[in-house]
Amino acid sequence: MKKRLLETEIIHAGYNDDAHIGSLVPPLYQTSTFTFDSADQGEKRFAGEEEGFVYYRLGNPTVKILEDRMAVLEGAEKALAFGSGMAAVSAVLFSLVKGGDHILCSQGVYGCTFGLLQLMKEKFGVTHTFSQMRTKEDFLSAIQHNTSCIYIETPINPTMKVVDLKLASEAASEKGIPVIVDNTFCSPYLQKPIELGCDIVVHSATKYICGHGDVIAGIAAGNRKIMEKISKTTQKDIGGVVSPFDAWLLLRGLKTLAVRMDRHCENAEKLAEALVRHPSVEGVFYPGDPTNEDYMTAKKQMRKFGGLVSFTIKGTKDDAQAFMDRLKLIKIAVSLGDAETLIQHPATMTHAVVPAASRQQMGITDNLLRLSVGLEGWEDIWEDLKQALEKG
Numbered sequence: 001m002k003k004r005l006l007e008t009e010i011i012h013a014g015y016n017d018d019a020h021i022g023s024l025v026p027p028l029y030q031t032s033t034f035t036f037d038s039a040d041q042g043e044k045r046f047a048g049e050e051e052g053f054v055y056y057r058l059g060n061p062t063v064k065i066l067e068d069r070m071a072v073l074e075g076a077e078k079a080l081a082f083g084s085g086m087a088a089v090s091a092v093l094f095s096l097v098k099g100g101d102h103i104l105c106s107q108g109v110y111g112c113t114f115g116l117l118q119l120m121k122e123k124f125g126v127t128h129t130f131s132q133m134r135t136k137e138d139f140l141s142a143i144q145h146n147t148s149c150i151y152i153e154t155p156i157n158p159t160m161k162v163v164d165l166k167l168a169s170e171a172a173s174e175k176g177i178p179v180i181v182d183n184t185f186c187s188p189y190l191q192k193p194i195e196l197g198c199d200i201v202v203h204s205a206t207k208y209i210c211g212h213g214d215v216i217a218g219i220a221a222g223n224r225k226i227m228e229k230i231s232k233t234t235q236k237d238i239g240g241v242v243s244p245f246d247a248w249l250l251l252r253g254l255k256t257l258a259v260r261m262d263r264h265c266e267n268a269e270k271l272a273e274a275l276v277r278h279p280s281v282e283g284v285f286y287p288g289d290p291t292n293e294d295y296m297t298a299k300k301q302m303r304k305f306g307g308l309v310s311f312t313i314k315g316t317k318d319d320a321q322a323f324m325d326r327l328k329l330i331k332i333a334v335s336l337g338d339a340e341t342l343i344q345h346p347a348t349m350t351h352a353v354v355p356a357a358s359r360q361q362m363g364i365t366d367n368l369l370r371l372s373v374g375l376e377g378w379e380d381i382w383e384d385l386k387q388a389l390e391k392g
């Protein structure tokens with residue numbers, strides 16, 4: 001059979017209505033436990049000799065539909081759902097890394113991922129280094145004898161720098177090290193790290209996968225062996241699983257992923273162009289800007305350029321904050337990927353935990369703002385930005 005398009009799989013993959021008395025929409029199995037026909041069946045399920053559900057921390061039919069769908073979308077053998085993006089990130093890292101290991105990271109990661117790396121260093125002696133990852137030599141020279149994985153965000157939050165994933169996977173495979181990619185900013189609709197040779201994808205499903213700002217959840221996807229190990233250890237025993245209701249909401253949100261992403265990207269492109277031309281704006285960081293140094297890499301590995309635009313305004317931290325306070329339509333909030341356009345100030349919000357010196361190194365200046373472009377009419381979003389830029 002011809003491979004179906006992603007737009008179709010988003011709606012159908014992993015679900016068979018015949019197995020659910022014809023229910024068009026995946027049913028919500030809101031139950032914590034599952035009964036066994038007999039003691040013998042219970043023994044077999046626990047021994048892994050018989051397929052079936054036991055207790056929802058170990059699996060739930062609604063959650064499984066989401067996991068099966070996400071595996072198809074990411075081109076992975078298996079996916080697992082978690083109670084938050086950070087639960088997914090930590091389950092993956094705790095599974096791949098042991099005390100004394102080293103993690104090679106992209107120059108800039110999500111603030112709480114940065115916090116987790118700090119925690120792993122303090123508690124378990126797991127060290128990490130950040131690398132620009134611009135050339136193969138950057139990777140090869142930064143990989144140490146004890147490097148157990150490479151962790152990449154691209155585009156990088158919030159500076160929107162892009163890492164070449166094919167280059168990363170080539171360098172890593174020379175050394176036999178797995179590459180983990182946080183694909184939150186793109187969703188599988190814009191970027192498929194596994195097709196580019198990377199090993200594991202993680203998501204904060206809270207963002208574009210959900211798309212409606214009403215769920216916190218995470219996804220990890222990769223080959224069957226690694227995912228089964230995670231499911232039987234760091235997922236089961238640390239226990240950061242997603243609730244069936246949240247999985248159900250994610251399945252509902254996911255259906256419109258392609259149409260939402262198209263609009264997010266279209267709006268972002270127009271706003272980035274308008275911001276570049278405004279005299280009160282110092283710099284615009286958007287991979288779809290043809291003058292951006294990462295434009296060609298972004299074009300090569302992303303279907304479109306995403307819905308996030310970062311920019312610096314001329315002035316200080318106070319000017320940046322005053323600008324935010326003048327906005328009317330645009331809401332001041334962290335998170336991203338929602339229908340509503342959101343703006344946040346990374347230096348005092350998402351990346352406040354990062355020490356000032358590291359923030360500078362990552363390019364997170366005090367006048368940098370990150371805009372998560374929503375689904376509103378782009379002219380209205382621009383009108384709001386413009387009035388706030390001009391009243392300063």
Ligand SMILES: *Cc1c(COP(=O)(O)O)cnc(C)c1O
Pocket residue numbers: 084085086087110112113153157182184185203204205206207216217218335
């Ligand atoms: C939000 C986010 C996370 C963390 O996800 P939660 O669902 O909030 O736990 C991780 N990585 C990136 C890039 C994010 O934007």
